[in-house]
Amino acid sequence: MTVHALVSLLPDPDGLLARCRALALLDVILDTYAPTHSFVSDWREGVGLAFMDNGSGDQYAVVIDPAGVFLYGFDHESDATPWREWPRAHWPGLLDGLPPSLAHHPAAPEFQFDGFFDATVCVWREKDAEAWRCGQVKFDDESDGSDGLFGLLTAGSTDAYVSFAD
Template sequence: MGTMTVHTLVAELPDPAVLLARCRALALLDAILDGDTPTHSFVSGWRDGVDLAFMENGSGDEYTVVFDPAGVFLYGFDHESAATPWREEPRAHWPGLLDGLPASLAQYPVAPELQVDGFFDATVCAWRETGATTWQCGPVSFAADESDGADWLFDVLTDSSPKTYADFAEHYFEKSVDPQAVAAVWAGEPLTRRTVAVLSSVADFESIASQARDLGYAVQDEIAL
């Protein structure tokens, strides 16, 4: 059986609204657990009307999701993947990687902010125009022993269970993580002091609440006792 690639990923990605909510939740959870070294980040209003989510694991692997009114553009970079543009000089994309990308989203691979030294570093790309019912990708093909990174880069994003994030966080941040508190954030429930306190004994609630609002995440209105 061959390795999972972007062709499997496009069938597993949730609808854009669900994906957006998960990206927000991931950024908030990381900020609570360890604001100094978050893996997941989210920028609300990165450009006018455009939100940006990204993941960097500190080992050279990353993904970015662009939420544009015209649709969603998602890409990942697995530095050990067969599809790495660094496999040849000068760098080149895996054949078919961006073939079929609609004009409405075509500005993102050429956006300087999303390039590395003037090149769009990506091993896996997918997109979904607003109004479309399915995710799309280019006509890439891989041998059985070749991967583009889709088999692991997006595990937390595509799994609807908050346990996947809790398992990741316990391993990455090297601390126990309360699964119920994770589930509350994952479900988009308004952030409470209790949720923050359960997840972190050192996080400052007011600071986290401010970050949550910046992310577009709801914070519970507190009634003084």
């Protein structure tokens, strides 16, 4: 799966928010000290943040902003990693079309690594939009890591979480 499939599998913003909160709650119950999923309801004034860090270099964040939702992921083993070349560069088209209302989120210090926005996947949905959007990225046989990063979030099932927790 790449970002092109991910945009069709994500629930609406309210459903995504509910899943993010549920994953964070379940994770803190299972592991109080090092949960994989976290949620901060007031990360910035009026802005929530869901975060996943698997402890192996892969992570994602979901920013719930009054202007919409910005979601990004980083899979360190993905073909789309910015580390595939020096100087680092995003996969072509990754942020193309990101609306101005959400365009400031990639610059957040929490999403920077050594002054660079490390991302292999980006998705967004403005407040009144009817669908998720992504940049004009193209893949042949390459992977952006969407399947490994967002499989649990898109599955949204008890069985998927039980399998993850096991």
